[in-house]
Amino acid sequence: VKVIVVNGPNLGRLGVRQPDVYGKQDLEQLRRLCTQWAQDLGLGVDVRQTDDEAQMVQWMHEAAEGQKAVVMNPAAFTHYSYALADAAHMVLDADMPLIEVHISNPAARDEFRKRSVISPVATGTITGLGFFGYKLALEAVAELTK
């Protein structure tokens, strides 16, 4: 099974951006960890990041059409992108799991972070566990697609 690990806006700045909230490790380290975890689980993985909503939507189309599972940290798009929510729905319609991940716990933060428009169209959501959340998400993909 192939998985795309999709990271949204500002996550290219991991390690530099609010390290107290998002940790000191950067995107490259996340990429390395996900590659190792996926390999251990027998999954093919592609770790991506974009600041562009259109690109995120296109990646969902790619997943839906190519029968790829998705692990997604939609970052700020979580809270308002109906376009991304609609696109995520297409992945579920293609019978592939889509796991939503947040490094921080948005429920414990600003009011605007308490709502996710992605959660209703995610297979499941993992929050507040740092990079380890991606490991759990990949395990969920392996479990759900076996």
Ligand code: DQA
């Ligand atoms: C985030 C939480 C979002 O509220 C925020 O906009 C992000 C990162 C997280 O991983 O904790 O950019 O998705």
